[in-house]
Amino acid sequence: MSRILRIAFTIMACWVLAGCRDASPSEPAPSTIRLQLNWVPEPEFGGIYAADAAGFFRDEGLQVEIIKGGPGVAAPQLAASGRVEFAVVGGEQILTLGEAGGELVGIYAIYQDDPMAVMVHATSPFASLEELWKSDATVACEANLSWVTMLNEKFGGASLKIVPHGGSIALFAADSNLAQQCFVFAEPVALEMQGVATKVFLVKESGFNPYNGVIATSAAYAKANPETCAKVRRALQRGWERYLKDPAPTNAVMAAMNPAMTKEAMDIAAKRQQPLIESPDTERLGLGAMTAERWSNTAQQLQRLGKITTLPAPEEIFLWGTSAPR
Amino acid sequence: MKHRSLALLPPLIAIAAALLLWEIAVRAMNVPAYLLPPPSRVAVALWDDRAALAMSTMRTASATLAGFLIAAVLGIVIGSLLSTSRRLERGLYPLTLLFQMVPLVAIAPLLVIWLGNGIRTVIASSAVVAIFPVIANTLSGLRSADPHLDELFTLHHATRWQRWFKLGLPSAVPSMLTGCRIAAGLATIGAVVGEFVAGFGGASAPLGIVIMTSLREFRTEKVFAAVALASLVGFALFGIVNGAAHVAARRYAA
Numbered sequence: 275m276s277r278i279l280r281i282a283f284t285i286m287a288c289w290v291l292a293g294c295r296d297a298s299p300s301e302p303a304p305s306t307i308r309l310q311l312n313w314v315p316e317p318e319f320g321g322i323y324a325a326d327a328a329g330f331f332r333d334e335g336l337q338v339e340i341i342k343g344g345p346g347v348a349a350p351q352l353a354a355s356g357r358v359e360f361a362v363v364g365g366e367q368i369l370t371l372g373e374a375g376g377e378l379v380g381i382y383a384i385y386q387d388d389p390m391a392v393m394v395h396a397t398s399p400f401a402s403l404e405e406l407w408k409s410d411a412t413v414a415c416e417a418n419l420s421w422v423t424m425l426n427e428k429f430g431g432a433s434l435k436i437v438p439h440g441g442s443i444a445l446f447a448a449d450s451n452l453a454q455q456c457f458v459f460a461e462p463v464a465l466e467m468q469g470v471a472t473k474v475f476l477v478k479e480s481g482f483n484p485y486n487g488v489i490a491t492s493a494a495y496a497k498a499n500p501e502t503c504a505k506v507r508r509a510l511q512r513g514w515e516r517y518l519k520d521p522a523p524t525n526a527v528m529a530a531m532n533p534a535m536t537k538e539a540m541d542i543a544a545k546r547q548q549p550l551i552e553s554p555d556t557e558r559l560g561l562g563a564m565t566a567e568r569w570s571n572t573a574q575q576l577q578r579l580g581k582i583t584t585l586p587a588p589e590e591i592f593l594w595g596t597s598a599p600r
Numbered sequence: 601m602k603h604r605s606l607a608l609l610p611p612l613i614a615i616a617a618a619l620l621l622w623e624i625a626v627r628a629m630n631v632p633a634y635l636l637p638p639p640s641r642v643a644v645a646l647w648d649d650r651a652a653l654a655m656s657t658m659r660t661a662s663a664t665l666a667g668f669l670i671a672a673v674l675g676i677v678i679g680s681l682l683s684t685s686r687r688l689e690r691g692l693y694p695l696t697l698l699f700q701m702v703p704l705v706a707i708a709p710l711l712v713i714w715l716g717n718g719i720r721t722v723i724a725s726s727a728v729v730a731i732f733p734v735i736a737n738t739l740s741g742l743r744s745a746d747p748h749l750d751e752l753f754t755l756h757h758a759t760r761w762q763r764w765f766k767l768g769l770p771s772a773v774p775s776m777l778t779g780c781r782i783a784a785g786l787a788t789i790g791a792v793v794g795e796f797v798a799g800f801g802g803a804s805a806p807l808g809i810v811i812m813t814s815l816r817e818f819r820t821e822k823v824f825a826a827v828a829l830a831s832l833v834g835f836a837l838f839g840i841v842n843g844a845a846h847v848a849a850r851r852y853a854a
Contacts, residue, residue, distance in 0.1 A: 351635060371818045374820070375632050412717065417813045436800065437799075437800060442709055445713055448713050
């Protein structure tokens with residue numbers, strides 16, 4: 275390699291690496307706020323698209339760009355590193371990424387109860403997670419999940435076979451003995467529409483019930499822009515209120531963006547997810563609410579399972595209280 | 601012996617320099633470890649989990665070896681069959697090209713449906729991506745036999761088998777080995793992708809599962825550790841093929 279090439283390469287490498295730096299609070303706020311989804315447009319983001327369509331972000335003086343996600347999108351890292359201002363992440367991810375040095379702060383929790391579930395075919399002999407976990411069945415799920423470890427502790431699970439979960443329902447449909455992880459309102463609905471009946475067991479029955487669908491931002495951004503965070507939260511609350519009342523118009527918008535899910539399936543899913551979105555806490559504190567008690571509980575469980583070593587102070591991982599209760 | 605160790609020096613220096621540059625750049629620019637860990641952290645991850653990672657590597661290595669052997673044997677057989685007739689070659693060669701063109705990541709989930717979860721799918725995935733270079737190189741090697749000798753064999757009414765064994769094979773061995781060298785690297789990639797979709801989890805999960813799990817837990821240094829070990833499997837297989845090539849070269853040296 276010639277010397278010039280070598281120098282050019284070094285400069286290029288430095289430039290690429292420089293882009294990997296942590297978001298610094300001193301950076302001027304960009305005019306457009308990017309909100310990264312962790313999956314394709316589906317009812318789990320219904321309130322976000324409803325807020326966008328109804329102009330609730332605009333009402334707050336914000337210009338928000340919703341970025342679609344999909345399998346493999348690294349939403350937590352994107353938000354923690356400041357590539358996007360906000361991202362939808364799992365509550366558990368805020369804690370585990372924190373352990374790895376990425377600081378995220380949750381500002382809104384779509385799901386008060388975790389929609390994570392395990393589905394089996396309707397013809398399956400298993401009637402509960404406990405029965406399934408004490409059997410030698412094959413379960414397609416991501417390896418080393420916290421709730422899997424939790425269930426193993428509770429029910430044994432030594433003869434259970436855990437196989438990878440590629441996110442496809444074709445495999446499940448083809449094998450009547452397979453159990454598979456799912457979101458309670460997503461895959462089972464899609465399967466029903468293909469004529470495959472299922473039984474679904476919510477994972478929260480295991481006792482592990484983190485917030486999910488959490489809109490999070492980097493700690494640096496939350497510190498520098500508390501006003502923007504409050505505005506985003508307000509717009510999300512109005513969006514979700516609207517979506518819960520009448521999901522159909524937003525579902526039509528999302529179905530156009532996601533050919534894999536019909537509007538009909540989205541209408542069913544929207545109805546099924548509602549009990550996970552509304553809770554006594556949201557009655558009291560407003561939609562999207564989070565409490566220090568719930569966060570501490572999840573953190574302690576993760577610590578006990580060996581997923582994290584240090585317990586963060588709740589105020590470091592979530593922001594709530596700047597918005598008035600309903 | 602002295603010659604060979606000296607020959608290893610330049611690549612070792614280059615690798616050490618690259619690692620050093622990586623370490624310095626990541627530290628100087630304060631890149632968070634979950635985005636890009638310095639090589640020292642990767643080394644620590646390798647050492648901390650050495651027992652489990654060794655098991656994982658063994659599992660991936662055995663699937664890779666099986667996939668590679670299937671690809672090598674089947675590839676040489678198919679390549680030899682195609683070389684027996686121009687018409688057969690013209691008809692079937694494009695079909696074998698399919699193995700090269702097929703997007704493995706897309707068909708891997710189908711392999712799971714056909715073969716079930718576990719090592720069978722992983723081996724199949726490995727063999728599918730590794731077979732084409734063996735077929736192609738075997739075919740071109742067999743075709744490159746000296747035409748004069750070919751006429752001589754015809755003159756003496758040699759059987760097909762004699763023609764393959766005594767004429768084709770000696771001239772084709774170097775290209776067969778070239779095909780196998782390419783297949784060695786591909787077989788590793790195929791096995792890891794197969795593990796993504798069909799590997800069993802648990803205590804001794806194969807490298808593909810370790811990569812997926814570590815990604816989800818934001819343990820980027822462990823992802824790099826597993827990727828390094830997967831590359832090592834490929835290098836080792838490549839080394840074995842190279843060793844076989846040396847032996848063969850001595851045997852078939854003109």
